[in-house]
Amino acid sequence: MNKKKQQIIEAAQILFIKKGFSVTSIQDILDAANISKGTFYNYFSSKTECLMAILSFIKEEVIYNRQQLSIGKSASDKHVFVKQIAARFHIDKKHNLMALFASLTSTDTAHQELKEFLNQQYLKEVCWMAERICEVFGEDRRKQSYDDAVTCFGTIHLTSKVLMDLGKTEVPIEETIYFSLQKIEQTGGQQPFLKEDYFLPYQQKKNTEDKNIKKQLQQVLIDLEPNVKKLKNKKLAYYQKFLLDQLTSDTPDLLLMESVISSYQNAVQDTDIEDKGRYIQILFMQLIEEEKGV
Amino acid sequence: MNKKKQQIIEAAQILFIKKGFSVTSIQDILDAANISKGTFYNYFSSKTECLMAILSFIKEEVIYNRQQLSIGKSASDKHVFVKQIAARFHIDKKHNLMALFASLTSTDTAHQELKEFLNQQYLKEVCWMAERICEVFGEDRRKQSYDDAVTCFGTIHLTSKVLMDLGKTEVPIEETIYFSLQKIEQTGGQQPFLKEDYFLPYQQKKNTEDKNIKKQLQQVLIDLEPNVKKLKNKKLAYYQKFLLDQLTSDTPDLLLMESVISSYQNAVQDTDIEDKGRYIQILFMQLIEEEKGV
DNA sequence: GCATTTATTGGACTACAGGTATAAAATAGT
DNA sequence: ACTATTTTATACCTGTAGTCCAATAAATGC
Structure with a gap:
């Protein structure tokens, strides 16, 4: 990673967290990173691209974190699963992007590329979760694993959002996750609503061999x-x-x-x-x- | 409602739907509504306030719609409940605000007032849903009604979002709602996670007398x-x-x-x-x- | 009908945004 | 030391939200 680029990303990240994306002007970034406009546009074609670069970093951080959590542990360990789910929230929170990840599906057609980028990210997240649910709760749940993933993911998101908006910041995300998992453990048996093949394009290449x-x-x-x-x-x-x-x-x-x-x-x-x-x-x-x- | 204000709102609404909020300039609205800048700022202090006025209208539309649906029907009629939930989605969809309602919790601190406005709206929605769940599934679920509401609401939202992003637009929202209700019907018995008193400030005045x-x-x-x-x-x-x-x-x-x-x-x-x-x-x-x- | 108040106009204006272009200066590669 | 690339600093373009204000039009009170 180029030094200047690093410099820009670091400064931009801090500013996006502190002030928010759209209120941070490029000038702000230039001042904070001590670089000139030309340099910025040498590395990024737009402010949005800069944000996407930051988000990519965060994504890698999540993947790495989850990988680390799984080392030496059984794939069916529920507590590892909870920690892995929490990883995204902790890292998003660390980067103050909690909301952005789930949302930014505003009425704007302006940030189209950003929207698609995020949509892809969370569809992959759903796929990952469905796969892990099979590992943790058994292969016989595979048929309904996407139902479970969406239920669980949706519940976690809304619950944590509600708790946040209610000012209940002291509730750790892990509790919310256990609560959500409890819900899917209790359900099952009906016809699957979301079929696996819907998600084929978003499934990560499985490491079968x-x-x-x-x-x-x-x-x-x-x-x-x-x-x-x-x-x-x-x-x-x-x-x-x-x-x-x-x-x-x-x-x-x-x-x-x-x-x-x-x-x-x-x-x-x-x-x-x-x-x-x-x-x-x-x-x-x-x-x-x-x-x-x- | 003042004629000019009506004019502005109608024009703005069409534009926000067609183009999106942030890409619609005030000039666009002025041209479409055939009014001058002075008039616009006579009625709204900002573009955001204009959007909020539109959203308030939509909210009233939803309330009215739900009221209409319940007339002459039992409060415990599940199918009425489903239709009432669907009302928000249909009306949001009609106004192309599906996403905006659930999201717009972007990293921006810019639209702070708008964010709070929407947060309030959906917290009230959760409360409404919790109350209706008690009516439909029985008073003995009251303790866990907020858990259920959040689970159901979260599942509906994420499922419909996922289906949309997967291009499965042919699935009617009602199916998603039935699917989500199925989930909460199967669960119960554990300690409630979200306590009722968290939500007290957001509960609508009950029409007790x-x-x-x-x-x-x-x-x-x-x-x-x-x-x-x-x-x-x-x-x-x-x-x-x-x-x-x-x-x-x-x-x-x-x-x-x-x-x-x-x-x-x-x-x-x-x-x-x-x-x-x-x-x-x-x-x-x-x-x-x-x-x-x- | 006339006077007063109120609503509306339309454009000038400010301040700032994102983004382009470019010539000069600094840095690095060989 | 010479060359090529990177970086800088600035001027510039187009567009934005929002303010201000004098002139005009419309509604209202009497």
Whole structure:
């Protein structure tokens, strides 16, 4: 990640939180980030794009957080599930975007791209939740898992919103989540209302085979090849080669890889592929999870 | 309702629906309504206030609609309940405000007043729903009625949103509502999560005694006295007097009153108290409902 | 009918927004 | 040290919400 871009994003994020999106002018961002207008438009084509970049970061943060929570825990652990759901709310709250995520479906046609971006995000969230519900409450609920996900998600959202508007800020989100899960646990048996195939386009690629993850990892590394070259960091180049070699090998040394990936991430810190480094780490953790499962 | 104000509201409403709120400039409204800037700011202090006026109208429309639906039907009729819930969605949809009602809790602090206005509206909606749930599913659910209301409301909202974003526009909202009600019917027995007293400030004044409604009606008529005088309509003045007399009487002639109120409303058409006329009619219908119940 | 009050007009004006364009200065790559 | 890119600072464009005000039109009181 470019230093200037980072600077802009950090300043903008603080301002969006403190003042709100539409009341924060570009000039405000320029002043706060100590950059000029030209620079801003060099990195973002609009204010909206800047917000979307911030939201993407937050999304990654959520995914990473949930991944971390699941490590070493059973997929059917309900309390892990609750914590994972809460992760979005905590991180959204941290970024003061609680509302924005669920809403911003205003009457405006102005922020169309932003709207679609958010719609996509929460449809994916519904899919994720449906999948996790199957894992936690059993495969036999799959048929109605989307019903459950929507019920649960909707209840959580409205309940937390209501509590917030009533000024009951002391109620932790986890309690609301347990309350909502209780509701779906009690229900079942009827015909599913929301069919699974509605959501097919939004389902994340399932990690059915570790081969796929391996391929994903490989692809990411290959995509990064030119960037890595450009950085002219000998160590990094070596790590790059090593990781690719291990991935094509039938007997990859996972422990060694873990260490190397850690160094890799360190090496790309403060470069424009910093975020990719983190992504690699996430993928690798998924890989390990699966190796353990086998 | 003033003619010019009406003109502005009508034009603005059409534009807000067609183009969206923030993309509609005041100039657009001026052009469409054929009025000047000065006139606009004579009636509204801002564009937001104009939107709020429109939303208030819509709210009245919903209340009126629900009132109409309940006439002659049992308070415990589930299908009436469903239709009443659907009323908000249909009317919101008609005005293309579906989204705005549930959302507009964006990161903006700009539209603070608008946000609070909407928050109040939907908190009242939750209260209304909780009350109706008690009527439909029995008093013994009162303890958990707010839990149910939030679950139901949240599920309806998210489900309809999801269906919309998935392009499944052919599913009628009533189906979604039945689905959501099914969910709350299956649940119950646990400790209530949302306590009734949280919502006290938002609960509408219950019409516990018809005396209260009578008083309300009386008050409205008394408040209108100067306006009625100003209109210099002999018939209207006579109606006004007649209605007030009947209301103080112990044996009001309800059928006659109904007829007179109808004429009353006719007489105030196109005046600045037109909306009050409708309000009187609504109050009167509530009065009749209660008289029947006794 | 006339005088007074009130509503309406329409444009000038302010202050600010998002975004473009550009020449000069700073920085980095080789 | 030379080149290429990035960054800066500013001027500029178009459009916005909202204020102000003198001139005009319409309603109202007498």
